[in-house]
């Protein structure tokens with residue numbers, strides 16, 4: 001890739017302690033072939049100095065509009081960018097951006113940029129929840145900016161709550177996905193929508209140390225969550241036993257068993273525009289849970305394992321929609337007669353879309369790629385060629401948005 005072909009990214013950094021995490025985001029962006037110009041605010045330099053930004057980006061990092069004035073940086077940097085990402089975005093920076101203030105290089109850049117703009121806010125919970133910040137965020141979103149929800153966790157000092165900068169690797173994923181959408185990069189067709197995605201595989205405990213589980217890693221569900229964030233949705237990810245990092249911008253709810261997953265999905269689905277059941281939910285659970293570890297008895301045969309049915313969450317939410325027009329999507333993992341079984345399952349479950357894929361020991365589970373056919377209740381069938389789980393995720397959201405109206 002020549003320098004001219006490289007996507008040009010402006011990394012704006014405002015003055016919060018999470019500025020140190022932006023160094024990692026910068027490293028990921030440059031190492032993956034982006035040409036990055038860092039524009040820190042004066043306050044950001046209290047946390048991480050100019051030398052660090054310059055060394056990591058390979059170019060000067062300027063804060064004020066008064067340097068290299070002949071190059072008109074306050075206009076050119078924004079004009080020539082393919083993406084502007086501000087991480088961390090403080091409450092002050094969001095307020096300035098929402099009101100169109102332009103008193104330093106970063107705020108000037110935000111006014112002149114015509115490319116997609118991503119804000120990754122980080123601040124104390126009280127500041128994030130303040131009506132002033134809420135309104136500023138709503139204004140920015142209405143104008144087409146992607147403001148990703150902060151994560152929940154440890155904040156500066158002893159506080160914990162919502163307001164943490166998401167993992168820089170995951171902010172990088174958001175940037176990558178926005179850029180990858182090419183001409184549709186700035187299009188947020190899920191803006192204002194709440195989507196719920198279940199991912200991973202449930203575990204049904206037998207005793208304190210054993211469970212019945214399955215091989216799902218959560219990759220497809222997490223890819224769906226990342227894709228929905230990049231398209232502007234509010235995302236609740238109900239995650240069953242996945243070890244993947246939390247996608248930036250998604251509210252992650254943990255569930256262990258099918259019963260816990262059902263409870264979390266039903267709760268989140270109450271105001272959802274779409275629910276996607278990508279989790280591998282155990283159809284059965286042990287009839288009895290042994291309080292103590294089940295011991296083998298010398299010379300005796302093991303007790304047969306009695307199982308009982310788990311409720312079918314997909315069928316339940318399809319039959320009893322929490323709100324009119326809610327779109328419900330299921331996944332079907334099949335080993336034989338893939339399409340015929342898929343078509344029958346679509347009818348049986350009553351969902352709007354069913355993503356059918358063939359599984360086997362070396363197919364789908366744990367892999368980065370997938371191949372599927374999406375069957376729709378209206379009879380249409382959309383084949384998705386072998387490719388990354390991210391691509392399948394975008395096809396699912398294309399089909400969902402077409403049906404949301």
Ligand code: CTP
Nearest residue numbers: 277279281283310311312313314330331332333
């Ligand atoms: N599912 C669910 N609740 C269950 C079992 C499955 O919501 N108790 C959902 C899964 O999340 C998936 C879809 O149903 O979206 C298909 O699951 P699958 O296991 O393929 O189908 P089954 O109903 O188990 O049918 P079969 O055992 O005949 O393959």
